[in-house]
Amino acid sequence: MVSGDGLLIRVKPFGGRLTAADLRAIAGAAGTFGNGVVELTNRGNLQLRGLTADSAPHAAAALVAAGLADLDADREARRNVIAEPPWNDALVAQVEALLMATPGLPPKFCVAVGATIRRVDRLKEPSRVAEDTMRRLADIPSPAGMAEFLPDHLLIGVPFGQADAAALIRLADLLGDAILRTTALRAFHLPGHHDPAPYAAAGFITEPDDPRRSISACPGAPFCASASVSARADAARLAQRGLRGIHVSGCAKGCAHPRAAPTLVGRDGLYDLVRHGRADDPPNATGLTIEEAAALLEAA
Numbered sequence: 001m002v003s004g005d006g007l008l009i010r011v012k013p014f015g016g017r018l019t020a021a022d023l024r025a026i027a028g029a030a031g032t033f034g035n036g037v038v039e040l041t042n043r044g045n046l047q048l049r050g051l052t053a054d055s056a057p058h059a060a061a062a063l064v065a066a067g068l069a070d071l072d073a074d075r076e077a078r079r080n081v082i083a084e085p086p087w088n089d090a091l092v093a094q095v096e097a098l099l100m101a102t103p104g105l106p107p108k109f110c111v112a113v114g115a116t117i118r119r120v121d122r123l124k125e126p127s128r129v130a131e132d133t134m135r136r137l138a139d140i141p142s143p144a145g146m147a148e149f150l151p152d153h154l155l156i157g158v159p160f161g162q163a164d165a166a167a168l169i170r171l172a173d174l175l176g177d178a179i180l181r182t183t184a185l186r187a188f189h190l191p192g193h194h195d196p197a198p199y200a201a202a203g204f205i206t207e208p209d210d211p212r213r214s215i216s217a218c219p220g221a222p223f224c225a226s227a228s229v230s231a232r233a234d235a236a237r238l239a240q241r242g243l244r245g246i247h248v249s250g251c252a253k254g255c256a257h258p259r260a261a262p263t264l265v266g267r268d269g270l271y272d273l274v275r276h277g278r279a280d281d282p283p284n285a286t287g288l289t290i291e292e293a294a295a296l297l298e299a300a
């Protein structure tokens with residue numbers, strides 16, 4: 001896909017599972033062929049950014065060679081499965097296989113799988129193939145072997161959904177033989193008891209009350225061509241001041257949080273403030289630096 005900072009490649013880990021070797025392969029492709037930025041999406045995918053027309057095929061080949069994508073681009077495009085807790089690996093594998101073996105599925109057809117098949121995303125356009133597939137999905141018996149959502153685990157959050165290749169390598173080094181699962185929380189789930197300190201030192205969020213968990217921010221500049229502000233860097237500054245529950249949007253589109261909140265909206269390199277609303281609502285104050293905006297939010 002084309003984005004503001006070049007081409008973007010989305011990695012969809014099979015079964016939502018990632019080993020240390022997988023993380024190193026993703027970090028290697030991101031650092032060698034992209035700009036080193038890796039995003040964790042709210043569908044549990046990882047996005048490599050800043051690729052070029054020349055480098056993207058090399059990155060794709062490296063990811064296929066590492067077993068992180070199917071060689072057949074059409075099969076890979078149809079493999080849209082969100083694995084949710086409590087994970088049922090056998091069921092996820094069956095759903096992935098069914099989607100990959102079904103030519104003609106609309107590109108946005110996506111299935112969420114937890115203990116059972118939870119949800120099939122609605123499609124705007126009617127599609128006979130999709131309706132047939134939904135019937136076939138409903139016929140899959142729930143296999144045994146469901147993984148427990150273990151109460152003892154560490155949730156490793158990625159600040160504003162964005163990490164870099166070096167952080168993923170540090171995470172791989174800490175992981176050893178363990179297997180991470182992606183989640184829709186822009187966080188990795190690591191089963192078992194673990195000291196959170198090394199993960200926090202590696203740049204990840206491990207505390208449930210970390211202010212960064214409650215702030216939404218889109219990629220902003222330089223990652224999106226519509227942005228004139230560095231939304232995620234500015235969101236980090238708000239979090240350092242202890243502000244919570246804010247939405248920082250690179251422009252009035254409001255991609256990161258399409259709901260009402262105290263919202264800063266980038267415009268011409270400065271911010272407009274919507275005290276409580278969506279990014280495209282009329283602002284209460286305009287033309288603010290991030291420090292001025294933070295002061296207004298603190299005073300509220």
Ligand code: SF4
Nearest residue numbers: 218224227250251255
């Ligand atoms: S809100 Fe605007 S700047 Fe941010 S990602 Fe969406 S289009 Fe880009």
